[in-house]
Amino acid sequence: MYKAPMSIAVFALLVSGGMAVNAAEDGKAVYEASCSRCHDSGKMGAPMLDDMSEWTDRTQILWSDVHEQHVDDGLLDTPEDDPEKGISAAQMEAATNYMVSIVHKK
Helix, strand or coil, rough: CCHHHHHHHHHHHHEEEEEEEEHHHHHHHHHHHHHHHHHHCCHHHHCCCCCCHHCCCCCCCCCHHHHHHHHCCCCCCCCCCCCCCCCCHHHHHHHHHHHHHHHHHH
């Protein structure tokens, strides 16, 4: 009699868990496509992904502000500017969450 609500709850947990994995995968994909060219090499003063000391004070930053600054500086295009090359604020957040997760593992 209570199987349907329980099945729905289990399904919801499975889907939400899958969404977290997809968000991490999406963040990694955005990082590799748009961020790695600077954050892997330190180009233009970008904090390098593999250097924890460069990230110690950056984990509490509002990533939407970082996205806006990168667009203003000409480092990134928005999807409105260039749909094939631009990244949205949500994609920027996913990429930065991915970067922070990598830094925290080190």
